[in-house]
Amino acid sequence: MKDAIVKRLKDQLFMARAHYPSIAKLKHQERFTRELKQHIQEHERMLSDTIADADLPQL
Numbered sequence: 001m002k003d004a005i006v007k008r009l010k011d012q013l014f015m016a017r018a019h020y021p022s023i024a025k026l027k028h029q030e031r032f033t034r035e036l037k038q039h040i041q042e043h044e045r046m047l048s049d050t051i052a053d054a055d056l057p058q059l
Contacts, residue, residue, distance in 0.1 A: 013043050
């Protein structure tokens with residue numbers, strides 16, 4: 001992936017993590033909260049694999 005895409009995904013992940021606690025407190029949003037948590041975890045794994053890629057230049 002290009003650096004710009006990785007940076008954008010990192011920013012989106014940061015925002016999702018920041019808003020997750022307030023969303024998790026909402027009543028009747030358990031399914032959405034669970035899905036959001038899953039997506040956050042998937043993005044974290046994807047980004048860790050991408051960042052660990054030896055072909056990417058060091059930031």
